[in-house]
Amino acid sequence: MRDGQATRRRLLDAAAQEFATYGIAGARVDRIATAAPANKAQIYAWFDSKDGLFDAVFREHLTLITNLVPFDADDLPGYAVRLYDAYLERPGVVLLATWARLERLPAGDLLIDAAEDVAGKLAAIARAQREGRIDPGSEPAEIYSMVIAMSMAWSPASVTVAAAPDDAAADHDRRRAALARAVRGAFAPGG
Numbered sequence: 001m002r003d004g005q006a007t008r009r010r011l012l013d014a015a016a017q018e019f020a021t022y023g024i025a026g027a028r029v030d031r032i033a034t035a036a037p038a039n040k041a042q043i044y045a046w047f048d049s050k051d052g053l054f055d056a057v058f059r060e061h062l063t064l065i066t067n068l069v070p071f072d073a074d075d076l077p078g079y080a081v082r083l084y085d086a087y088l089e090r091p092g093v094v095l096l097a098t099w100a101r102l103e104r105l106p107a108g109d110l111l112i113d114a115a116e117d118v119a120g121k122l123a124a125i126a127r128a129q130r131e132g133r134i135d136p137g138s139e140p141a142e143i144y145s146m147v148i149a150m151s152m153a154w155s156p157a158s159v160t161v162a163a164a165p166d167d168a169a170a171d172h173d174r175r176r177a178a179l180a181r182a183v184r185g186a187f188a189p190g191g
Contacts, residue, residue, distance in 0.1 A: 008046050010036040015043075016057045020095035024054050024103045055113075058100055061093045062114045073124035074133055076147050076187055077180035083151035084179055088165050088172075094155040118144070134187050143187055150183055 014035035018027045029050055033040040047053040068090075069082045087094050101110055111118050125140035134143065154163035154175055163175065 007036070007038050007042055011038055011043060011046060011053070012057055012060060014038075015053050016061065016092055016096065019054055019057055019099060020092040023099040024051070027054070029053075054100075058096050059113045061090075061096050062111065065090070065093050066114060066117050071121050071124070073121070073128040076134070076143075077183040080147050080151040080179050080183045081176045083148070084154065084163075084176060087152065087155045088163060091156045094152060094157050098157045132189055135189050138187075146186065147183055150179060150186075153179065 011032065014032045015027070017035065018032050022028070027050065029040050029043050032053070033043060036042075043050070043053055047056055065083075065086055069079065069086050071079055097110060109115075121144055122140040125134060125143050128134040129136040129140065138146075152158065154161055156162050163172065
């Protein structure tokens with residue numbers, strides 16, 4: 001990796017931690033540059049602004065979670081469980097999304113940067129509905145949103161209980177089973 005690309009990578013990594021911890025408004029470019037380590041001017045050279053840096057970090061994390069968690073419209077319960085596991089491994093993804101929702105876009109489509117990927121998932125859900133494998137009672141976008149929301153029940157954004165990687169394995173297994181049952185029950189044909 002060239003020096004410039006290595007610096008950019010360090011800035012993205014440091015910024016991800018900073019934004020996940022402090023949000024967009026609370027993040028400080030000085031702390032990001034120190035943590036990188038890099039010159040603060042490099043943030044502006046690569047990303048134009050703190051907002052541009054957040055956009056790059058958020059886009060990268062959306063892409064990461066999309067690539068890590070394969071979607072299968074015929075296995076929405078499994079998809080939800082895989083998301084649960086991904087959030088345990090990478091809680092920063094949920095925190096970044098939460099800050100984006102709170103500080104950037106309080107309503108509307110937060111995943112606009114992943115629109116092409118989401119469109120493919122919605123088309124797969126619609127196809128499964130037409131073929132009788134998913135209950136046709138809700139729009140594909142509503143189903144997708146609910147599966148995502150259900151998968152986040154124990155995420156760092158939870159308003160009740162947030163899971164941690166070092167929780168007992170039995171706790172994780174119980175949550176995975178409950179999540180899979182809930183998703184299966186919500187969207188099974190005739191459900």
